[in-house]
Amino acid sequence: MDETVAEFIKRTILKIPMTKMMTVLKAWDFLSENQLQTVNFRKRKESLAQDLVLLCEENGVSLNDAALLDIIYTQFHRHQRVWDLFQMAKEPGEDIDLSDMEQFKSSFKKILQRALKNVTVTFRDTEENAVWIRIAWGTQYRKPNQYKPAYVMYYSQTPYAFISFSQLRSNTPLLCQALTIASKHHQIVKMDLRSRYLDSLKAIVFKQYNQNFETHNSATHLQERRLGLDINMDSRIIHENRIEKDRVHRVTQEIFGDYSQPRLEFAQYKLETKFKSDLNGGILAEREEPLRCLVKFSSPHLLEALKSLASAGIADAPLSPLLTCIPSKGMNYFKIKDK
Template identity: 70%
Template sequence: MKENVAEFLRRTILKIPLSEMKSILEAWDFLSEDQLQTINLKQRKDYLAQEVILLCEDKRASLDDVVLLDIVYTQFHRHQKLWNVFQMSKEPGEDVDLFDMEQFQSSFKRILQRALKNVTVSFRVYEKDSVWIRVAWGTQYSQPNQYKPTFVVYYPQTPYAFISSCHLKNTVPLLHQALKVASKHHQIVHLDLRSRHLDSLKAIVFREYNQDPFLSSWGGGKAEGRRGLWRLLHLIGAPCMSLGVEYDYQLPGAPSPPTEAELFGCWNLHLMTRAGLPLWSEGSDSRWMDFLRRLCCIFCCS
């Protein structure tokens, strides 16, 4: 195993929490079950990393193998990335093509590698409904930086993709082009949605895309308020407990639809977050707190 690959593997192992080490190495599916049994998970992490490196050297691990471990780690710790939501579209009246995973991966990789001499592109199908793409960018004069990759999470059955922040801004248009062409779409737009809570973002756009009967039955209200409501979950949905909002998952049935005043309040909430204002403070009105809890229940109990 090359020295740079061994160092990349060492750093990847060192950032994995000991409590998750076994689960992540098993999900990686590179080492055999017998090899995993030989690893002492109670030793210091730097010794553990060296033990894993020796096992991987016996199996002649390549850079591609270690990159897959980094993808698995990121899937476990997706909240460490800042995710942006993009929506793609086809031409009006254009037929929907059957998705071919191999063709998608080949096309995506080919587009990037034709444009850039030094780029590493890796894929991992996750839970059968999404493909995780990891892109390590280099330049004309430098090898790909494996420590600052960009991740793309694409759901082939939807027009949505979630892309982590990229440290090389000049590569963003190329990444969008590769995703658009490989998925056979004609346009890609940013939805002005971003959060570290990937699952919350998915809940927002998938509810809208699937036209949930409960949500689509809401009548009246300001259009701006409804758009603000779609943004709500990544503001106070999944991360709400870390912000201090409590709500009951066991409420019987779905809450009643929001009123006109609540939709308007939701829009105000959206404006507050855009302006960087705190959602509440120690002296917040109890009615405002009840309003936030109720909106959480609308999303979490419907």
């Protein structure tokens, strides 16, 4: 076995948490059940990795096999990468071409290999009519760097691709060109939607966030909030409080729905606006260039945080459409200018 392949497999195995080790290896399906039973998984990880590498060598492991293991690891830990949404388009009036996935894969690989001598392309199909693509980039004179790959998740018969870039950003145009041609589109555009949570991006793009995420019993939640009222309070205050809570709950439900929101970490707003004032004169009033600033909202679960603002009494209901339109518009980067 090539030393670079052995080192690549070893490094990948060392990244896998012990709690996920057997799950990942079984999904890889390169080592047999009997071989896995001979391995002592209670060993120190370094020693365990060496034992697994020796078993891989017995099976004649290739670079492509090692790349598949890396894809499977990345699938299990997809939230460790940042994903960008790209949308492709056909010419106006052109019909959708129902090309099969094998044709797409063959075309994609040929385009990259013709343009760049040293590049490794590996595919792994998923059950949801999508394919994961791993691209390790090299140069005309240097072998591909297996430790800084780019990943693509492409859904067949759709214009959408989710891309997690490597540090080698100079190859982005080539990657986008290969995607566009192989999928028989004519244009590709980077959309204003980015997150670590790939599943949430997919739910937003395919409008599945009201299906894929857990629902909540709104009546039960409303009743629980009501029980928290002080029984010694004036009945008129209780009545007003209840009416307002019901209104806030109803408005929040109409905007966000009665289900858990897709997970995003931030929303960014670039503002470009002229200074406006009722007072005459002043330096800012005479300024021709717009005032520019950047506002960024961040949270471990931004949409759920926004959803809870009004009920927590932190903000008035309804919230600004600029905050609530994120899932419907499929954006978390916004540019706001004067009309």
